[in-house]
Amino acid sequence: MMFQMQQIGPIQLDINGAKISAVVRPADTLLYALREVLGLTAAKPGCENGDCGSCTVLVDGLPVKSCLMLAVEAVGHKITTLEGLQDAPIQKAFVEHRAFQCGYCTPGFIMTCQGLIEKHPDADEDTMFTWLESNICRCTSYEEITGAVRSVLNITPE
Amino acid sequence: MIPFDFEYYQPASIAEAVQLYNDLQQNGKAPMYYGGGTEIITMARNSSIKTQAVIDIKQIPECQQLETKGQSLIIGAAVTLTAIAEANPFPLLTQAGSRVADHSVQNKITLGGNVCGTIIYHEAVLPLLLADSEVCISGINESRTESIHTVFDQQMRLNNGELVVQFKIPLEYTSLPHWHVKKTKLEKIDYPLITLCALKKDGAIRIALSGACSFPFRGRAMEKALNQPGEDLSKRVAQALQQLPGPLQDTVAGSSNYRRFVLGNLLEDAIDGLEG
Amino acid sequence: MDYISVGESVPRKDAWEKASGAARYNSDRIQPGLLHGALVTSTCAHGLIKSIDLGAALTMPGVINIITGADFPVLSGPVLEDHPPLASGKVRYYGEPVAVVIAATEAQAVAAVGAVNIEYEALPIVTSPLDSFKPGAPLIHERVDLYKRMVSDVYPEKDTNIADHIKIRKGDLPKGWAASHTIIEAEYDLPQADHIAMETRNVQAEILPGDEVVIHSSSQTPFSIRKEISSCFGIDLGKITVHVPLVGGGFGGKAAVQLELIAYMASLSVGGRPVKIANTREQDISTSPSQLGLHARIKLGADQSGRFTALEAIFMVDSGAYCDIGSRMAKSMAMNCTGPYRIDNVWCDSYCIYTNHIYATSFRGFGHLEFTFALERSLDKLAAQMQLDPLELRRRNALKAGDSSPTQVALTTSNLGNLEACLDKLKSLINWDQGRYISIDANTVRSKGISCLWKTSNSPTDAFSGAMVIINPDGSINLIVGAVEIGPGMLTTLAQILAEKMKMDINRIHVHMPVDTRVSPHHWKTVGSMTTYMVGKAVLEAAQDAINQLLSLAAMVLKVSPSDLDVARERVYLKDNPDYYMDIADIGHAYKYPDGNSVGGQVIGRGSFVMRHLTPLDPNTGRGRPGPAWTVGAQAVEVEYNRRDHSYKILKAVTVLDAGKVINPKHARGVITGGVSMGLGVATREEIIYDEQGQIGTSSLRTYKVLHCGQQPEYVVDYVETPLLDSPYGARPIGEHGIIGMPAALANSLSLAAGIELDQLPLTPELIWKRLEEEKR
Numbered sequence A: 001m002m003f004q005m006q007q008i009g010p011i012q013l014d015i016n017g018a019k020i021s022a023v024v025r026p027a028d029t030l031l032y033a034l035r036e037v038l039g040l041t042a043a044k045p046g047c048e049n050g051d052c053g054s055c056t057v058l059v060d061g062l063p064v065k066s067c068l069m070l071a072v073e074a075v076g077h078k079i080t081t082l083e084g085l086q087d088a089p090i091q092k093a094f095v096e097h098r099a100f101q102c103g104y105c106t107p108g109f110i111m112t113c114q115g116l117i118e119k120h121p122d123a124d125e126d127t128m129f130t131w132l133e134s135n136i137c138r139c140t141s142y143e144e145i146t147g148a149v150r151s152v153l154n155i156t157p158e
Numbered sequence B: 001m002i003p004f005d006f007e008y009y010q011p012a013s014i015a016e017a018v019q020l021y022n023d024l025q026q027n028g029k030a031p032m033y034y035g036g037g038t039e040i041i042t043m044a045r046n047s048s049i050k051t052q053a054v055i056d057i058k059q060i061p062e063c064q065q066l067e068t069k070g071q072s073l074i075i076g077a078a079v080t081l082t083a084i085a086e087a088n089p090f091p092l093l094t095q096a097g098s099r100v101a102d103h104s105v106q107n108k109i110t111l112g113g114n115v116c117g118t119i120i121y122h123e124a125v126l127p128l129l130l131a132d133s134e135v136c137i138s139g140i141n142e143s144r145t146e147s148i149h150t151v152f153d154q155q156m157r158l159n160n161g162e163l164v165v166q167f168k169i170p171l172e173y174t175s176l177p178h179w180h181v182k183k184t185k186l187e188k189i190d191y192p193l194i195t196l197c198a199l200k201k202d203g204a205i206r207i208a209l210s211g212a213c214s215f216p217f218r219g220r221a222m223e224k225a226l227n228q229p230g231e232d233l234s235k236r237v238a239q240a241l242q243q244l245p246g247p248l249q250d251t252v253a254g255s256s257n258y259r260r261f262v263l264g265n266l267l268e269d270a271i272d273g274l275e276g
Numbered sequence C: 001m002d003y004i005s006v007g008e009s010v011p012r013k014d015a016w017e018k019a020s021g022a023a024r025y026n027s028d029r030i031q032p033g034l035l036h037g038a039l040v041t042s043t044c045a046h047g048l049i050k051s052i053d054l055g056a057a058l059t060m061p062g063v064i065n066i067i068t069g070a071d072f073p074v075l076s077g078p079v080l081e082d083h084p085p086l087a088s089g090k091v092r093y094y095g096e097p098v099a100v101v102i103a104a105t106e107a108q109a110v111a112a113v114g115a116v117n118i119e120y121e122a123l124p125i126v127t128s129p130l131d132s133f134k135p136g137a138p139l140i141h142e143r144v145d146l147y148k149r150m151v152s153d154v155y156p157e158k159d160t161n162i163a164d165h166i167k168i169r170k171g172d173l174p175k176g177w178a179a180s181h182t183i184i185e186a187e188y189d190l191p192q193a194d195h196i197a198m199e200t201r202n203v204q205a206e207i208l209p210g211d212e213v214v215i216h217s218s219s220q221t222p223f224s225i226r227k228e229i230s231s232c233f234g235i236d237l238g239k240i241t242v243h244v245p246l247v248g249g250g251f252g253g254k255a256a257v258q259l260e261l262i263a264y265m266a267s268l269s270v271g272g273r274p275v276k277i278a279n280t281r282e283q284d285i286s287t288s289p290s291q292l293g294l295h296a297r298i299k300l301g302a303d304q305s306g307r308f309t310a311l312e313a314i315f316m317v318d319s320g321a322y323c324d325i326g327s328r329m330a331k332s333m334a335m336n337c338t339g340p341y342r343i344d345n346v347w348c349d350s351y352c353i354y355t356n357h358i359y360a361t362s363f364r365g366f367g368h369l370e371f372t373f374a375l376e377r378s379l380d381k382l383a384a385q386m387q388l389d390p391l392e393l394r395r396r397n398a399l400k401a402g403d404s405s406p407t408q409v410a411l412t413t414s415n416l417g418n419l420e421a422c423l424d425k426l427k428s429l430i431n432w433d434q435g436r437y438i439s440i441d442a443n444t445v446r447s448k449g450i451s452c453l454w455k456t457s458n459s460p461t462d463a464f465s466g467a468m469v470i471i472n473p474d475g476s477i478n479l480i481v482g483a484v485e486i487g488p489g490m491l492t493t494l495a496q497i498l499a500e501k502m503k504m505d506i507n508r509i510h511v512h513m514p515v516d517t518r519v520s521p522h523h524w525k526t527v528g529s530m531t532t533y534m535v536g537k538a539v540l541e542a543a544q545d546a547i548n549q550l551l552s553l554a555a556m557v558l559k560v561s562p563s564d565l566d567v568a569r570e571r572v573y574l575k576d577n578p579d580y581y582m583d584i585a586d587i588g589h590a591y592k593y594p595d596g597n598s599v600g601g602q603v604i605g606r607g608s609f610v611m612r613h614l615t616p617l618d619p620n621t622g623r624g625r626p627g628p629a630w631t632v633g634a635q636a637v638e639v640e641y642n643r644r645d646h647s648y649k650i651l652k653a654v655t656v657l658d659a660g661k662v663i664n665p666k667h668a669r670g671v672i673t674g675g676v677s678m679g680l681g682v683a684t685r686e687e688i689i690y691d692e693q694g695q696i697g698t699s700s701l702r703t704y705k706v707l708h709c710g711q712q713p714e715y716v717v718d719y720v721e722t723p724l725l726d727s728p729y730g731a732r733p734i735g736e737h738g739i740i741g742m743p744a745a746l747a748n749s750l751s752l753a754a755g756i757e758l759d760q761l762p763l764t765p766e767l768i769w770k771r772l773e774e775e776k777r
């Protein structure tokens, strides 16, 4: 049977290790479903256009901008939001390195970093920048954020 | 937030997909094939497009293929740019794809979506154009395999309801000497001011460009001017600049005169790099 | 040993809230029953509204009501009341709100926006302050002279597009020119840019039975919201409550009151039900206010020894369609127009000018980035012409105690700081003596450029702040203030100030982060880098008040005089025998004698601060005291420039500020480098671009480009610490300052590298190419 969804209704999502049912429209983005339907507000809307990365979550371990994914597309995939991390090394590093000020881009940034650390624990400087340039931070100078990521990846700055 | 409703379908086969398209269209639902959805979602959000049904092709096995078969590299239309980069079967395609949008978005953008979309840059099509790729297309009545040069003319030219299933790239091209550079206005994460891809085949350089004109293209006439080894480089480049297939774009990203200046430099670098 | 807080990099109070995703911002309130308002915005930059057809939209699913400007004929504005929250009669910029659709869901509201039909009759548009200034320019506001003035010192000019005109007349200009050996003249143009706070502006409004108005907003100025709603709609101030949780970046952009007024009207129109209005990114750029644009003309002279003799400056501020706070920024530019340099003969005309651009509001640096660009570029030109070292020229002219400001404020070591010391540090940090133009190879050069900066605040003369210090039964303290945590960590700074004063562990100080205008003591606005100074002083006073209460109660119980006692480590102790003490936990909430009798009560310390000795500027000469003190600094940029394709890489950005006292080194560095980073964004790529019809072509982050990770230079930050004597622990404001000199320093560096004068922003390779091509011709 082909999977289909013709109108608003419940879907089963796997979020932060829990199976959760959410009532969404087929046209609802994952970002909308997380925040407005499930009350998981860590992922933030910043542009809803794929440009800023504030809404980044992990989908099967890879960072994805949840404004560019339909909630229904997430069925069958493992979604991790910042709420799903608990005292992860990258969170501690963000605190120690003062890698945020207003904190609004932080959930998305941390998820991009977490994805990088999980997938490429041996990432070099270039790979780090390639991943991190997907997110925008307007308060910090990025120096603090790269400092935090380097400390977890054990990269000594060039 | 998408202000209108649509239905979502996830067919598991090509036949199902094209049949669905046909049926939904007959029901007046203006269906769209849905790859990564990055363009569909962003354009739906501001109501630049309207559809009442999307057909997600990511569960169709052929669309997810990424393998070498005989003398061809097969890349399914629903393979993401990240997956292509990680497997890296065609380094020039990896390079072009790795500069589309940003890394997180590349986790979502599919090759088929980048080629078939309406945003004018289609940077990932440039290597396909240079490598004389073929496109496997399925419609309700027939499936066809066409040269990319036949179906990609400024943009993808598909018949109503046709699905791009996969791309077939002759293996010999995937390891040829190549060149890629993406120039933006200034910020790295931006649409191209000009993206240039080049391949060297049988001693001749092939050039494809995005951003220069309002559509991506392979510059065959430009190649002729450039491939005059004895000639002075600046003269070859100047001649090539006469052979553009359309006017240089004049946009907020760059005036046409500035684009001409930038393109001249990029061509010189590419020739230097590939001839040197 | 006493606890030390000031000078330590204590962690942010909100660190784990933010790192865990638990931090709540305004739009994270998910409230059942909330209605959604979607703005219908103008597609015409200047035009008469001929008709608005709501018929089709009103029948769309979920639509409850649609309001237009005609429903609410009110005007708003913090300086001049020139601004209808919803356009009425005419529109003055592309993107201006014209109507609001109120519907049950956001999707329904947005869907109905497309069905609202508005007809405009286009009027000629004005797209630059220079054109707008010309006689005969189309008038954007017909009777600017008749608008209600919310302050005494704003001077709109009848039958012009001038909303305000500030004059500085100091010394004797002809005498200055006569004494000049070299005079340079130049013009500069800066486009508008946008704040791009990561959280777009959003508001919820609700009117409770009994006419209580409740606003939830992502604002830097909760108290201004209350004031503007009250004055606009004639509601008792006390009936309005504004709630502001953590804010996702402000940079001045969330100081303007706009969506709050609209959301209030929307709620009123549906019987007070709660209505949410949230900007999309596109609306945040093209509907809510931006940074100002500037056209500047500078004429600067120096005598043979390179001492400045005279300055004539004309600033034409592009304030866009409405005055908002643009006129105060024009004033800021005027009052500091000389930069931190001694110039005895000064003539400055600073105009706040209407155009058909999006209206401007405060932006990090409050006009200082903009005029500093013009001035510091002029300095480099003068240095080149006189063959003087640009750093030496600046050093030679640096203001010192004993000099006076353009508005004739007497400068002291305390209120000015030490620019020369900043320049000396800068010189070694940027390796100035190695040369500022170094050829690397045929196509590559490295060059350095510098800029100085200074800034003082520009508040109302009676701006004030309050603070409340509440002792908990366990001896810990709750701190409540009216400042909004918009990012820089000011509430942590205030906790440090309090911990230092109470000589206690900062972890035992609990800061109430959200602001609730019904509970929180007043704070003027969270702007102008003034929180540490203003609220800090109120906190110190509140702490002293609490200490006094504790001492007198303890004195009674211990049968000593209060003057025998002191407070530290949550104890009140006998000064000459610290082992003789009482725990604050035992007296902060009344003291209970062994027999059960109790005395005292909860200790609540209160403190407040009001600006001292400020005066408005004299309308004819500009004489007056606009702010309490300055922060001075010097910045440098080193670039690697490619002569062939005019691309460049910023290698290093150095900032030296006279910070007075660095209260939290890591936070200070963060806020300064953050400012530098934003300054480099504005210098290199940020710009609102309009087409011929006045339509914005850069309204999304796809086209409006900010700096991304990986392209940042190496940052170097250092300090001079000349205490500001009347500030908490000597600290000077530093929150905005990193941004101020960056565009000028970069332009100075690139002008040198490319061998062409670069007098506009942003500094794209195309601009350099174009300027070189023009020069060839």
Ligand SMILES: Cc1cc2nc3c(=O)[nH]c(=O)nc-3n(C[C@H](O)[C@H](O)[C@H](O)COP(=O)(O)OP(=O)(O)OC[C@H]3O[C@@H](n4cnc5c(N)ncnc54)[C@H](O)[C@@H]3O)c2cc1C
Binding pocket: A049, A050, A051, B032, B033, B034, B035, B036, B037, B038, B039, B040, B041, B042, B057, B077, B078, B099, B100, B101, B102, B105, B108, B109, B110, B111, B112, B113, B114, B115, B116, B117, B118, B119, B121, B122, B123, B124, B162, B163, B164, B165, B190, B191, B192
């Ligand atoms: C933040 C951001 C930045 C961007 N920057 C760039 C850039 O720098 N350079 C660049 O080139 N592009 C850029 N883009 C555009 C981007 O390339 C497109 O959004 C993307 O390529 C679309 O791919 P998709 O798989 O998401 O396609 P979808 O959104 O799924 O589809 C796009 C279109 O193609 C059609 N389609 C998809 N697959 C097929 C198929 N197999 N057969 C037939 N039709 C199909 C769809 O019906 C739709 O019309 C950017 C996009 C974003 C969001």
